[in-house]
Amino acid sequence: MRLPPFEYQAPSTLDEALKIKRGQGAAAQILAGGTDLIVNFKHRLFSPATVISLNNIAELKRIEVTHDALVLGAGASLAEVASHPAVNEHFPILVKAIDSIGALGIQRFRGTIGGNLLLQPRCIFYNQSHYWRMSKGLCHRTGGKDCLALEGSDSCHSICSGDTVPTLLALSAQLALAGGGGKRVAPLAEFFTGRGESPWNIMPEEILTEIRIPLPWAPISWSYQRLALRPAVDFPLVNAAAAAIVEKGKLEHFRLVIAALGPAPMVLREVEARLKGAAPTREALDLAQDAAVRVAEGVVVANASASKEYRIQMAGALARRATGEALGLA
Amino acid sequence: MRNLFRRSDMQKHLLTMRVNGEQVELAVRPNATLLDVLREDLELTGVKEGCSEGACGACAVLMNNEPIRSCLTLALEANGAEILTIEGLATGGRLHPLQEAFVEQGAVQCGFCTPGMILSSKALLDRNPQPNDEDIKTALAGSFCRCTGYAKILEAVRAARDGDVGNEGS
Numbered sequence: 001m002r003l004p005p006f007e008y009q010a011p012s013t014l015d016e017a018l019k020i021k022r023g024q025g026a027a028a029q030i031l032a033g034g035t036d037l038i039v040n041f042k043h044r045l046f047s048p049a050t051v052i053s054l055n056n057i058a059e060l061k062r063i064e065v066t067h068d069a070l071v072l073g074a075g076a077s078l079a080e081v082a083s084h085p086a087v088n089e090h091f092p093i094l095v096k097a098i099d100s101i102g103a104l105g106i107q108r109f110r111g112t113i114g115g116n117l118l119l120q121p122r123c124i125f126y127n128q129s130h131y132w133r134m135s136k137g138l139c140h141r142t143g144g145k146d147c148l149a150l151e152g153s154d155s156c157h158s159i160c161s162g163d164t165v166p167t168l169l170a171l172s173a174q175l176a177l178a179g180g181g182g183k184r185v186a187p188l189a190e191f192f193t194g195r196g197e198s199p200w201n202i203m204p205e206e207i208l209t210e211i212r213i214p215l216p217w218a219p220i221s222w223s224y225q226r227l228a229l230r231p232a233v234d235f236p237l238v239n240a241a242a243a244a245i246v247e248k249g250k251l252e253h254f255r256l257v258i259a260a261l262g263p264a265p266m267v268l269r270e271v272e273a274r275l276k277g278a279a280p281t282r283e284a285l286d287l288a289q290d291a292a293v294r295v296a297e298g299v300v301v302a303n304a305s306a307s308k309e310y311r312i313q314m315a316g317a318l319a320r321r322a323t324g325e326a327l328g329l330a
Numbered sequence: 331m332r333n334l335f336r337r338s339d340m341q342k343h344l345l346t347m348r349v350n351g352e353q354v355e356l357a358v359r360p361n362a363t364l365l366d367v368l369r370e371d372l373e374l375t376g377v378k379e380g381c382s383e384g385a386c387g388a389c390a391v392l393m394n395n396e397p398i399r400s401c402l403t404l405a406l407e408a409n410g411a412e413i414l415t416i417e418g419l420a421t422g423g424r425l426h427p428l429q430e431a432f433v434e435q436g437a438v439q440c441g442f443c444t445p446g447m448i449l450s451s452k453a454l455l456d457r458n459p460q461p462n463d464e465d466i467k468t469a470l471a472g473s474f475c476r477c478t479g480y481a482k483i484l485e486a487v488r489a490a491r492d493g494d495v496g497n498e499g500s
Contacts, residue, residue: 001401003361003363003404005360005361006360008343008361008406010406010407034402034403034407035384038384038402039383039384042382051360051404053404055407102472104397104468104471105450105470105472106384106399109396110398233472
């Protein structure tokens with residue numbers, strides 16, 4: 001399959017890349033690993049005037065530990081992140097999430113951590129060839145005014161499918177973005193809009209530069225759960241991540257996230273609030289499952305390769321498993 | 331389809347890389363994939379185009395010793411890189427042990443997936459000389475074979491791992 005025509009620039013500094021982005025805005029598209037974006041180009045989902053490659057920007061590939069955080073350059077490859085000693089020491093859950101991405105020969109060495117986070121949300125009516133899509137009407141994301149998965153919907157319900165997303169959210173990650181007025185840092189939890197046609201709170205002139213994960217003040221117990229038709233290559237049908245800190249028998253910190261349901265990952269704050277401060281008991285499992293099913297019911301539509309009802313029920317099952325494993329109740 | 335008409339306007343860029351040990355320098359369109367350049371400009375047709383979306387593994391090559399999908403990599407992204415295709419694997423007229431193992435174990439039928447399978451296996455054995463079956467399956471996940479059923483391919487990689495090659499006819 002051929003790619004649409006575009007100009008190509010591969011600046012060697014972030015400043016140069018930002019300058020091009022400032023000049024061209026959304027007409028210039030950032031290329032990190034390209035393992036998903038190139039497919040989207042081939043399907044004519046995007047036809048940018050310019051592609052800005054981040055490949056030559058060394059400062060975006062740094063991984064370092066500061067006094068209070070693990071800082072991942074957005075352009076660090078998945079292989080570099082997963083093999084980094086500090087990542088393995090502090091956040092083995094992230095290694096597990098990265099191991100579950102696609103296939104080693106596809107994403108592992110070319111794909112980047114920033115790219116997985118900014119994976120374009122997916123939908124069975126959207127991630128198709130141009131030819132296939134010509135047989136259907138346009139949708140919110142392809143220039144139309146409807147949703148092919150949920151008729152009459154006023155926004156797009158594509159699925160946030162990055163495997164690292166729920167994990168990084170469970171670890172309370174923050175993002176650093178460079179753009180117009182310098183650098184800003186934002187919690188990952190506030191980054192997703194919930195609308196598939198414009199899924200992130202990011203300006204056209206901005207570039208994601210870093211993912212910062214705060215170092216925990218006590219050992220974290222965790223779980224990453226993922227359901228897909230095949231363990232390799234396929235995107236998740238549902239995934240879930242939980243992170244907990246238990247001290248002296250009391251749950252001091254807990255975060256449970258379910259994702260791959262709709263355009264935004266869902267943090268189950270209600271479960272967190274109910275469980276914190278007490279000793280974890282098996283009631284937590286039912287609580288997590290019920291909350292996940294309720295949240296999923298409000299988000300999931302029939303736009304994946306498994307049915308809506310199945311994904312809703314499995315959101316509950318995965319939330320239950322994640323909670324059980326993270327709290328040592330399984 | 332206005333895009334079709336913009337094609338000739340695209341400015342070509344100079345691409346320098348090492349392919350199978352040889353320095354190459356050529357002018358390429360920004361929207362050419364590494365697959366396009368290897369097959370069409372360098373005539374290395376051992377690199378196959380299957381699904382063209384990354385999911386089949388037929389186009390796998392090694393870039394700086396790592397397995398990548400040449401169909402998902404812009405040619406210009408390979409600037410300065412070392413590329414190995416199946417054509418570069420035999421040395422001095424002798425097949426690489428993995429190639430021998432694939433032949434001896436009957437791991438080649440139609441042959442379309444073979445270059446990707448062998449290169450992905452080579453990257454695995456270079457990283458981990460003693461892979462177990464799980465490691466081999468992980469390394470080859472996403473490489474599709476529609477003939478053999480994979481058993482023979484696994485056997486071939488095991489044979490290459492164990493140095494059990496060169497026994498044909500014995």
